[in-house]
Amino acid sequence: MSPILITFYCLAAITLATAFLTIYSKNPIHSAIYLVLCFFSIAGHYLLFNAQFLAIVHIIVYSGAIMILFLFTIMLMNLNKENEVHKPRITRLGAIVVFVVTSIVLTTIFINSKPIAGEYPTTGEDFQSIKVLGKILLNEYMVPFEFASILLLVAMIGVVLLSKKEKPGK
Amino acid sequence: MNNILNQIGIENYIFLSVLLFCIGVFGVLYRRNAIIVFMSIEIMLNAVNLLFVAFSTYHQDSEGQVFVFFSMAVAAAEVAVGLAILVSVFRNLGSIDIDNLKNLKG
Numbered sequence: 001m002s003p004i005l006i007t008f009y010c011l012a013a014i015t016l017a018t019a020f021l022t023i024y025s026k027n028p029i030h031s032a033i034y035l036v037l038c039f040f041s042i043a044g045h046y047l048l049f050n051a052q053f054l055a056i057v058h059i060i061v062y063s064g065a066i067m068i069l070f071l072f073t074i075m076l077m078n079l080n081k082e083n084e085v086h087k088p089r090i091t092r093l094g095a096i097v098v099f100v101v102t103s104i105v106l107t108t109i110f111i112n113s114k115p116i117a118g119e120y121p122t123t124g125e126d127f128q129s130i131k132v133l134g135k136i137l138l139n140e141y142m143v144p145f146e147f148a149s150i151l152l153l154v155a156m157i158g159v160v161l162l163s164k165k166e167k168p169g170k
Numbered sequence: 171m172n173n174i175l176n177q178i179g180i181e182n183y184i185f186l187s188v189l190l191f192c193i194g195v196f197g198v199l200y201r202r203n204a205i206i207v208f209m210s211i212e213i214m215l216n217a218v219n220l221l222f223v224a225f226s227t228y229h230q231d232s233e234g235q236v237f238v239f240f241s242m243a244v245a246a247a248e249v250a251v252g253l254a255i256l257v258s259v260f261r262n263l264g265s266i267d268i269d270n271l272k273n274l275k276g
Contacts (some may be wrong), residue, residue: 003260004177010188019190019213021196028205035209042216048228051172054235058219061242066212068250073253074205077260095199103192110184120175120228133239141236148243155247162254 014041028074032067039063053130093161175227183224190217204256204266208249215245 018038022031039062046055073122136143190213197210219238226234260266 002177004174004199007208008178008182012182015186016189016193019193022213023193023201023206024210027205031206031209035212038213039216042220045220048178049223049234051223051235052226054223057239057242061246062212062216063228066246068219069249069253070205073257076257077205077266078206092200095196097195099192102195103188106188107185110181110188119258120173120180125230126228128226128235133232136232136236137227137239141240142248144240148240151247152243159250159254159270163257167207 004048008045011041011044011048014038017046029071032070032074035070036063036067039067049128051128052130053133173227175224180224180228183221187217187221187224190214200267202267204259204271205242205253207268208256212245212249213239215273219267257267 015038018034018041022034022038025031025034039058043055043058043063046052046058191261192216194210194212194217197213198207202211218239219241222238222241224235226232226238259271263270
């Protein structure tokens with residue numbers, strides 16, 4: 001086994017385990033911490049692919065912004081872990097069955113979809129450095145890029161409107 | 171530049187993404203806490219992003235990474251709006267148990 005393969009297996013184990021613990025742990029704060037670990041390991045996968053731009057953006061956006069948002073919301077709500085009642089047993093059983101069935105179906109689909117090439121050709125040209133991605137993003141994908149900024153602006157305004165405290169007199 | 175997939179193989183990444191996606195589906199169905207449901211949705215989005223990057227390397231093409239960038243922007247907007255809705259739901263109902271959200275039930 002090459003060291004890269006070992007790195008991949010370690011990262012994959014961390015990703016899956018923390019993703020599962022996110023769902024399984026009772027305390028929402030612990031879930032958020034496990035989710036941060038999961039995001040960091042996914043950023044590690046991106047680094048393994050040599051996709052530096054995406055790794056950095058992923059860490060900034062997910063582990064930075066989104067997780068802070070989650071943590072602040074959890075703290076605002078002041079949730080107790082005893083608060084949550086479990087779903088009825090039949091629903092939980094159904095969830096487990098759906099999990100098993102979906103994974104089996106998706107795996108078989110991907111196995112049988114197309115014979116996977118044994119070796120992967122490299123064109124040799126640079127396609128994922130920050131320089132190349134920036135050029136593509138601002139030439140071919142300029143209009144979607146601007147629309148993404150509009151989307152974020154609209155989302156920001158909407159969030160401010162939604163979470164504004166209403167006056168009690170109204 | 172050596173292709174990383176020669177040593178790992180695309181099928182490993184496919185299995186990883188499928189499992190991660192299924193864990194997300196499982197979380198949406200299993201938990202009642204709406205925040206954890208949101209986290210599961212994030213896990214699903216990340217599984218898809220990971221597969222995007224894997225196939226972008228497979229085809230030696232940068233378009234996949236551009237799409238991951240856009241889906242990250244959409245995910246950020248979605249989480250912000252969703253959490254704001256959750257905060258106002260919590261303010262009105264006093265809990266974020268998704269089984270309590272049945273005012274629209276006919």
